[in-house]
Amino acid sequence: MKIMDCTLRDGANVVGSGFSEEMTRMITEGLIASGINIIEIGHATGLGSMKNGGKSAPVTDEGYMEAVQPYVERAEIGMFQLARNVDEELIHLAAQKKLSFLRVGANAGDGKSAERAIKCVRDAGLAAKYSMMKAYVLTPDELAEEAALLESYGVQAITIMDSAGFMFPTQVAEYTEKMVAAVSVPVGFHGHSNLGMAQANAIAAARAGAGFVDCGLMGMARSAGNITTEGIIAAFQRQGACIEYDLYRLLTFIDDKLIPAMAAYGFHAPVTPLDLVLGWSGCHSSFLPLFREAAQEKHVDLYRLVVEVSAIDQKMPTRALIWSTAEKLAG
Structure with a gap:
């Protein structure tokens, strides 16, 4: 395609x-x-x-x-x-x-x-x-x-x-x-x-x-x-x-x-990149504060972190999972 x-x-x-x-x-x-x-x-x-x-x-x-x-x-x-x-x-x-x-x-x-x-x-x-x-x-x-x-x-x-x-x-x-x-x-x-x-x-x-x-x-x-x-x-x-x-x-x-x-033209994205990533990965938006905190602390890309963690657990990702995944992304 x-x-x-x-x-x-x-x-x-x-x-x-x-x-x-x-x-x-x-x-x-x-x-x-x-x-x-x-x-x-x-x-x-x-x-x-x-x-x-x-x-x-x-x-x-x-x-x-x-x-x-x-x-x-x-x-x-x-x-x-x-x-x-x-x-x-x-x-x-x-x-x-x-x-x-x-x-x-x-x-x-x-x-x-x-x-x-x-x-x-x-x-x-x-x-x-x-x-x-x-x-x-x-x-x-x-x-x-x-x-x-x-x-x-x-x-x-x-x-x-x-x-x-x-x-x-x-x-x-x-x-x-x-x-x-x-x-x-x-x-x-x-x-x-x-x-x-x-x-x-x-x-x-x-x-x-x-x-x-x-x-x-x-x-x-x-x-x-x-x-x-x-x-x-x-x-x-x-x-x-x-x-x-x-x-x-x-x-x-x-x-x-x-x-x-x-x-400058008054145009806004009907679906923001962040919201798109949530749908792409199957991540509920209620988990975003944890993802943001980990991404900022570990200096990793928020979108990649959301996708990687969601591939493991979409239902109830734990703080431990989010931080360990962020550490792996940080190299």
């Missing part, structure tokens, strides 16, 4: 239409340092949006490409491209700036309108991903049929987008299963949290054969937010997947850098 982080694109809706260059670099560095190397950046509504009358962002399309130049050899970095805003000049600029992909997007049922955009992306030498927005407006069979058409145009990965957070896990599973059977390219899922189903839907998509999921740090995205990057990695790691990602390092980045930076 691969993680495609969209914080720097969909998450830009939280701050307007785009992050600053400084925030773009900071978040890119935090993701790459944690092993997340498929990253979508740029204007919230994609490449060429401002040129076509979209909301202004603090950075131009070329400015976003420039901001990630130190990282293009270390990760697959790309941008979103609404089919209706296709611009050959900008697409070739993305290729010149060594971006890895453009993800063409159109509403489900409008795939034929995206053929030119897909061809332009492929002709420029970029990978052509595709987002089927508002996937639920078609039946699973209709969506799978359109996916096959898109593959014939040259699309190399397809995302089922639950754009309004409308879908249930059973629906996601059916849509995913039928699409996986209809195409040979990777199928992914992009979920929103309007009904609180985003994480569960991502797990359902994975079980049905999806090869990647979209997500955002702290769930940052339009409306009720996306699948949280840290949350879905934790959930998948509980199931033995996504072990290549350094969740501890990612949570430290969120605590130390991202949460303080986003406070």
Whole structure:
């Protein structure tokens, strides 16, 4: 299972239409340092949006490409491209700036309108991903049929987008299963949290054969937010997947850098890293005072201590167990 982080694109809706260059670099560095190397950046509504009358962002399309130049050899970095805003000049600029992909997007049922955009992306030498927005407006069979058409145009990965957070896990599973059977390219899922189903839907998509999921740090995205990057990695790691990602390092980045930076925009994490660790490990919050005391006294990472102790005793961890585990972590 691969993680495609969209914080720097969909998450830009939280701050307007785009992050600053400084925030773009900071978040890119935090993701790459944690092993997340498929990253979508740029204007919230994609490449060429401002040129076509979209909301202004603090950075131009070329400015976003420039901001990630130190990282293009270390990760697959790309941008979103609404089919209706296709611009050959900008697409070739993305290729010149060594971006890895453009993800063409159109509403489900409008795939034929995206053929030119897909061809332009492929002709420029970029990978052509595709987002089927508002996937639920078609039946699973209709969506799978359109996916096959898109593959014939040259699309190399397809995302089922639950754009309004409308879908249930059973629906996601059916849509995913039928699409996986209809195409040979990777199928992914992009979920929103309007009904609180985003994480569960991502797990359902994975079980049905999806090869990647979209997500955002702290769930940052339009409306009720996306699948949280840290949350879905934790959930998948509980199931033995996504072990290549350094969740501890990612949570430290969120605590130390991202949460303080986003406070200026009035944004707060719906689930803090600490609360996520409690759920990941099965630790009841009533034990936190003991864990904090031991972590501070022994100078060890609180999150690692909680996880290590909980692997031994989730029900009633003793002071002796917590301190002996802290001593082992301290080396």
